[in-house]
Amino acid sequence: VKSYDVIVVGSGIAGLFTAIKAAETGRVVLVTKSQLEESNTRYAQGGIAAATFVDDDPALHMQDTLTAGAGLCDEEAVRILCTEGPDRINELLRLGVDFDSQDGELKRGLEAAHSRARVLHAGGDATGAHIERALVRALRAANVDVYEHTYLVDLVVQNHAVTGVSLLQDTGLAFSLHAFSVVLATGGAGQLYRHTTNPAVATGDGVAAAFRAGALIADLEFYQFHPTALAVGDTFLVSEAVRGEGAVLRNASGEAFMTRYDQRADLAPRDVVARAIATEMLHQDGEPVTLDATTMSGEFLSQRFPTINNHLRSLDIDWSRSWVPVTPAAHYWMGGVRTDTWGRTSLAGLFAVGEAACTGVHGANRLASNSLLEGIVFGGRVVRHLVAPGEANEPTFVDDVQQLHFANAGQAVPDKSDVRDLMWANVGLIRDKGDLETAYKQLQAWSAPSTLINQEQHELRNLITLGRIVAAAALAREESRGAHFRSDFNPCDPSQQRHRAFTR
Ligand code: SIN
Numbered sequence: 001v002k003s004y005d006v007i008v009v010g011s012g013i014a015g016l017f018t019a020i021k022a023a024e025t026g027r028v029v030l031v032t033k034s035q036l037e038e039s040n041t042r043y044a045q046g047g048i049a050a051a052t053f054v055d056d057d058p059a060l061h062m063q064d065t066l067t068a069g070a071g072l073c074d075e076e077a078v079r080i081l082c083t084e085g086p087d088r089i090n091e092l093l094r095l096g097v098d099f100d101s102q103d104g105e106l107k108r109g110l111e112a113a114h115s116r117a118r119v120l121h122a123g124g125d126a127t128g129a130h131i132e133r134a135l136v137r138a139l140r141a142a143n144v145d146v147y148e149h150t151y152l153v154d155l156v157v158q159n160h161a162v163t164g165v166s167l168l169q170d171t172g173l174a175f176s177l178h179a180f181s182v183v184l185a186t187g188g189a190g191q192l193y194r195h196t197t198n199p200a201v202a203t204g205d206g207v208a209a210a211f212r213a214g215a216l217i218a219d220l221e222f223y224q225f226h227p228t229a230l231a232v233g234d235t236f237l238v239s240e241a242v243r244g245e246g247a248v249l250r251n252a253s254g255e256a257f258m259t260r261y262d263q264r265a266d267l268a269p270r271d272v273v274a275r276a277i278a279t280e281m282l283h284q285d286g287e288p289v290t291l292d293a294t295t296m297s298g299e300f301l302s303q304r305f306p307t308i309n310n311h312l313r314s315l316d317i318d319w320s321r322s323w324v325p326v327t328p329a330a331h332y333w334m335g336g337v338r339t340d341t342w343g344r345t346s347l348a349g350l351f352a353v354g355e356a357a358c359t360g361v362h363g364a365n366r367l368a369s370n371s372l373l374e375g376i377v378f379g380g381r382v383v384r385h386l387v388a389p390g391e392a393n394e395p396t397f398v399d400d401v402q403q404l405h406f407a408n409a410g411q412a413v414p415d416k417s418d419v420r421d422l423m424w425a426n427v428g429l430i431r432d433k434g435d436l437e438t439a440y441k442q443l444q445a446w447s448a449p450s451t452l453i454n455q456e457q458h459e460l461r462n463l464i465t466l467g468r469i470v471a472a473a474a475l476a477r478e479e480s481r482g483a484h485f486r487s488d489f490n491p492c493d494p495s496q497q498r499h500r501a502f503t504r
Contacts, residue, residue: 004029004145006386007165007179009152009206012039013128014354014375015185016135019144020095021383022183029145029177031167033455034201036136036148040187040355041372043199044128045239045307046111047121048092049369050085053108056116058082065370068113068269069363070482071497072219077341077361081370081377088376089120096134098122110244111368113269117244119369125239125305131372151455152205155182155213161348162213168455181349181386184210184337185379188355189466191416191459193330194424197226197237206356208462210337211469211504216346218358218399218501219335220466221473221484224366225429227273229329231288233315238291238308238326240368243267245304247293249277250323252284256292271365271483274328278429281327290323328429332371334362334483335473338501340395343382346503348394351386353378360499364482399499404472406465411445416456419443419463427471432488440471469502476500 005026008019019030032038051061061082066073093099099120100107110117122130139146149170156164156176164178186206190198211217228243230236243249243266248256261276262268268276277289293301298320302309312319337345337352339359345352352358354375361374426439448461477500479493480486 001164001176001178004177004179006181006183007031007177008183008185009165010039010185010187010354010356011036012041012185012187012354012375013131013135013372014379016132016139017376017379018183018185018353018382020135020138020142021380022386023142023144026386028143029147029179030139031147031150031152031165031177033151033205034149036139036146037132038199038201039132040198040202041128041375042132043197043237044372045125045237046241046369047109047119047127048089048372049111049114049119049367050089050373051082051116051118052086052089052106052120053116053118056118058085060115061085061118064113064115065361065367066363068365068367070365070492071363072360072481072499073363074360077359080341080381081361081374084377084380085373088373088380092131092134092376095138097131098134100124109241111240112243112267112273113264113367119241121241123306124303125241125307128372151458152186152209153458155209155350157213157347162350168458170455181351183343183382184350184352184356185354186356188333189463190330192420192423192463192467192470193428194420195229195235195327195329197229197235197329197331203459203462204466205459205462206352207336208465210345210350210352211465211502213347213350214504215350216338216397216399216401216501216503217336217469218338218499220333220470220502221477222334222364222482223330223470224270224332224334224483225274225328226331227270227277227328228291228326230311231325231327235329236311238324239305240270242291242293242305242308246295247291249273250290250292251280252287269365270368271485275429275485277326277328288325288327291326292323293319294321294323296320332366334358334364334366338397338399341378341381342385343378344385344395346394346397351382353382358499364484397501399501401501401503402476404469404502404504406468407444410447413449414446416460416463419460419467423467423470427467427474429485431474431484431486433475436471436475440468440475443468443471473500473502
């Protein structure tokens, strides 16, 4: 069995950045289930938010993040995100990320719930792809072993400490790696839902493996739905930055309806816009609403949003002339493996960064374009705190902790689409006790595949496990807060302003 100082699992911005930094001091291996470039990061359009301009201040960025987080952000984590963010952006520039600029000045966009235009972008709306490309190049130049097409099956636990990972390759080869520290940067689980902006790899493998290993998992009830995924063809993100440039949402009657829901109208926080769209869709027999970008010229749209423009053109849609049908879709998980601000989890030897982690930085609702920033800020910090052999590393968390007991009733094994349909219908944007209980019971009744010999079966097991935790967490939170909306417990309840964690 090969041994390293650090194993990093996942190759989005958090995993790549962590591995590049960790390689400056130790022996590092990075494991990823697909090719290096494939991850949620690759599809990020809007960009990366940081207070880097003279009219901005980390304190303003912090205030916007706390407001979006609906009372559940950990203030210290947010302060770290917003104050360390600009330095990490400079590191990205040094690593070769070519953010868009004009006359020597970085360009910037505006997104919902930001009080300043502070979102840096690259290639117009291809920010994630540009970041991935630069970081993969830097990783290849660094002293890091890489295993692509290698799937994380489970964490290896010895004497209550994580000491390695067990892996499975596409060829069927199963093997383990050992290390003093394992960093999960495995991203979210958009594949839990029928409609998602996430690629097929987003099945929450790291969070599920951490749960099985006994780590605390927190805030899983907070799943952010992006308001505007394209409602024709395959699900495709239409960046919030399009509304930042002036596009307006309209219902079937042509009404710009957002002014009825919030004084910030189309630039209200994501959960508000996503629920308003879902409500409008209910009033128009489930028909999608439309995004009106026709006040912008075809030339501007193709330059500012080349990725979206090309995609729409491939569907014969000219969005400078006609409105685009859009619908909400699962986008980002605020919860994950509970960590402190150094990425340390409740298990010795185990760390988590990026979307797989719950640092508390996003609270109940992430501010747009804060997630790429989270990946580099906390990726940078985790490296500063990786354990030396024998050093204790478990922080204490003050969350409410519940134990979950899973009973497999052994009902016929579903496939992923059964889980995704159930989650979309019963554990989606608008929730209530009856729907949640139905989903929880069904998820408890479904057993994981009885043989676990390929990646597809492991992913299905993980989606069932994670679906159960999301449903249990959504049932337990009898209030509406941020992305979690209960039609039967509508007001926000100040007595529930705390994280809820689950453990096996
Ligand atoms: C978008 O471009 O609208 C997505 C940005 C984000 O999710 O932070």
